[in-house]
Amino acid sequence: MAESMRLLWGSGSPPCWRVMIALEEKNLQGYESKVLSFEEGGHKSPEVLEINPRAELPAFKHGDNIVNESAAACLYLESQFKSQGNKLTPDSPAQQALMYQRLMEGILLTAKIGYVAFYDYYYPVGEQHDSTMKRNKEKLTTEFKLWERYLQNVSSGSYLAGPFSLADVVVFPDIAYAFRFGLSAERYPNLAKYYNLLKERPSIKATWQSEWMATAQGDDALKDI
Amino acid sequence: MAESMRLLWGSGSPPCWRVMIALEEKNLQGYESKVLSFEEGGHKSPEVLEINPRAELPAFKHGDNIVNESAAACLYLESQFKSQGNKLTPDSPAQQALMYQRLMEGILLTAKIGYVAFYDYYYPVGEQHDSTMKRNKEKLTTEFKLWERYLQNVSSGSYLAGPFSLADVVVFPDIAYAFRFGLSAERYPNLAKYYNLLKERPSIKATWQSEWMATAQGDDALKDI
Known part of the structure; x- marks a missing residue:
């Protein structure tokens, strides 16, 4: 197939x-x-x-x-491929609700990371403003605080919708990206735990992004978030 | 329920x-x-x-x-509620692929409409630039041209993924919004046909947005797209 x-x-x-x-x-x-x-x-x-x-x-x-x-x-x-490989949709309605909700919120997270990490790339110098960047950073901080709360049960093995699901497939790469670009593990301990747990998962190890393998850290675009 | x-x-x-x-x-x-x-x-x-x-x-x-x-x-x-009411996921893999693809592209469309229709609302006056707005409008024009092509078979009753599906549930409100705010039916005849067909659908008639019912037209934020 x-x-x-x-x-x-x-x-x-x-x-x-x-x-x-x-x-x-x-x-x-x-x-x-x-x-x-x-x-x-x-x-x-x-x-x-x-x-x-x-x-x-x-x-x-x-x-x-x-x-x-x-x-x-x-x-x-x-x-x-419902019955092939790992099941990525939980059975319970409560966990399915969480899965769809977090998956779609993941799209918001991607955009908000982009507004900070790629701001210089999106806008020519003459259209850039410190005040816009400041606001984008504040919004991203609020966003990561939400996700930190969403993962409050990660220590007991509960991911975004309970068992590993499509929500994690969509959101994990953004979390990995954020740490690569300087997000503070001290300020976001649940996100850090989530990252450390999932980076050992076979599907994630097998596909680990080569550009990120070369060096331990990226630039620090997200360090003060 | x-x-x-x-x-x-x-x-x-x-x-x-x-x-x-x-x-x-x-x-x-x-x-x-x-x-x-x-x-x-x-x-x-x-x-x-x-x-x-x-x-x-x-x-x-x-x-x-x-x-x-x-x-x-x-x-x-x-x-x-898979087996209740109307089935919103087509059976064929090809149509399912289209459904998920168009549904997620619909989220991009919403954002791009917003960057034009709400530009003044998103940014304080001191951060607004005609050059940004011009670029946003160009991107939205490119976007609507894609959707115009996606709907090339609408005359023979084919919606975004063939039969009416979740893709239409997500995207129709944006298309209706665009026409309400001045999008040209002449430049986008397939989108206009799609709009005119679906506005008669019972679920859409029953939920027609009261704010839009009062007057025929909104402002003309999208008239030159």
Whole structure:
């Protein structure tokens, strides 16, 4: 089944990593995988545009079915391979509610991290303001405080929706990204525990982002959050 | 079942409308519904904060299960009430792929509409730039051109993923919002056809946003998109 799958991705991209984790969890090793460089404009190459008209990575194809939005790809893979590999949707309605809620909140988290980590990249110098950046940082701090509370039971082995689920597949890469870019483990002990627990999970170890492996730390864009 | 549900919403809000449409589609009339005014700060009231710590609408509760993110609430309702009301997930893998992809792209669309329609609201005057607004409008134009293409088969009754699905529940309110705020039906004929077809659908008629009913048109924030 995995032979009919093609994933184009960029190293160090949380959305790409989500899809790779989902594929591992569903025992879909053996797909065609190609890493492209954002710096060299690989995401704008014809082979990406053929799959993803947004010129973004990941670009993911299963047979003729195209699912590029990372959370959509995770939902799709779980739906198509329900009984293969690890079950990523809990049975109980309460845990399902949490799973969908945290998964969609994960998309907000990604955006809010981006407004801080990529602010200089999003806006030309003449449109940048310290006051905007200050506000973005405050919003991100509020955001991480929410997630710190969401993970209050992580010490007893409870992830975002109880057992490991699609919510963790979507959110973990963002948390890993945040620590890589200087988020304080002291200020966010539950997030740090979550990170340390899940980085040993086989699907996550198997897909650990090569760009992050090389050095222990990234820059410190998130150190004062 | 609907008796154990509580929805706090704001009129004219596409995310709130999504949840209302999903509830109608799943035959879950009779839930406790309360409309609050954004202008009067209703979204920051204690009864909202009790359900949604983000102080945003919708705020949705089913028994003890809280699902505030609108797309999450739609996914949850479909998952919990699969065989009740209308089926909102197509059977074929190809259509499911499209459904998840378009649903998640719908979240991008919402954001890009917001960057144009609410630009003045998001940034204080001293941080506003014509050049940013120009770029936001260009990005939104590119975005709507994608959706115009996605709906190329709407004349033969094919919606975003073929049959009416969760993708339409999530995206229709944004399309309706765009036309209300001046989007050109001439430039986007497929989007206009989609809008005209779906506004007659019972779930959508039953939940038509009262703020939009009063007058035919909103302001023209999106007229040159």
